[in-house]
Amino acid sequence: MVLETSKLPKHVAIIMDGNGRWAKKQGLPRIYGHQKGVEVAKKIITKTWELGIPVLTLFAFSKENWERPKEEITALFELLKVYLDNELENLKEKEICFKVIGDKEDFPKDVQEKLSLVERITEKYNKLILCMALSYGGRAEILKATRQIAERVKKNEIDLIEINEELFRKFLYTKDLPDPDLLIRTSGEMRISNFLIFQSAYTEFYFTEVCWPEFTEEEYLKALLSYQQRIRKFGRVYEF
Numbered sequence: 001m002v003l004e005t006s007k008l009p010k011h012v013a014i015i016m017d018g019n020g021r022w023a024k025k026q027g028l029p030r031i032y033g034h035q036k037g038v039e040v041a042k043k044i045i046t047k048t049w050e051l052g053i054p055v056l057t058l059f060a061f062s063k064e065n066w067e068r069p070k071e072e073i074t075a076l077f078e079l080l081k082v083y084l085d086n087e088l089e090n091l092k093e094k095e096i097c098f099k100v101i102g103d104k105e106d107f108p109k110d111v112q113e114k115l116s117l118v119e120r121i122t123e124k125y126n127k128l129i130l131c132m133a134l135s136y137g138g139r140a141e142i143l144k145a146t147r148q149i150a151e152r153v154k155k156n157e158i159d160l161i162e163i164n165e166e167l168f169r170k171f172l173y174t175k176d177l178p179d180p181d182l183l184i185r186t187s188g189e190m191r192i193s194n195f196l197i198f199q200s201a202y203t204e205f206y207f208t209e210v211c212w213p214e215f216t217e218e219e220y221l222k223a224l225l226s227y228q229q230r231i232r233k234f235g236r237v238y239e240f
Helices: 019-025 030-051 063-067 070-094 109-121 138-154 165-169 219-228
Strands: 011-013 055-062 096-101 130-138 183-184 204-207
Touching: 019 030, 030 055, 030 070, 030 130, 055 063, 055 070, 063 130, 070 096, 070 109, 070 130, 096 109, 109 165, 130 138, 138 165, 138 204, 183 219, 204 219
Parallel strands: 011 055, 011 183, 055 130, 096 130, 183 204
Antiparallel strands: none
């Protein structure tokens, strides 16, 4: 499996799906699947760093996930805090910039503070931008941006004629990031579930039956190879 380094995506986004279902198949509690999923995420982050891909965005917790049982949500918070504590030195060593996209204010204060701390400590790094989508929803992001623009218009800080795609992007969580070139979803589901819906207009999608806890580096390379075999036209005519 040979990848062309010149044709690697600049931004990979991943919907890490199937943790709970995988655990259930093993006869284990759902949280065990999430624990295994964290270990897989670490490996994929490292492989992304090794390949020199500039941006990786992981969909870790959606707006809709707040509807899950309270015990599961609490356990996920603990996993997140442990991950941040354990991985901070690794992020610093590899010069990885950690960034949160989503509504951090939805989380308990201790989680917010830990997320903000890791963001501040790593903000100067640029070997890889690791975006964690937490309490994130694409529709909520668009509505939030729209409200912010409307407020600026109301204050006469923005004229209606100035509103275009370039300006709109400045109000998104991803304002400093390129759109994803490749979006991977595991576990066999073939939808993007409210993830980066504005940014993925021309994204290449890759769906796999493999659940996230079993998503290996080899599976990741398969997705990247599939991406490299595609022709991206962006609405233009491609002459063969």
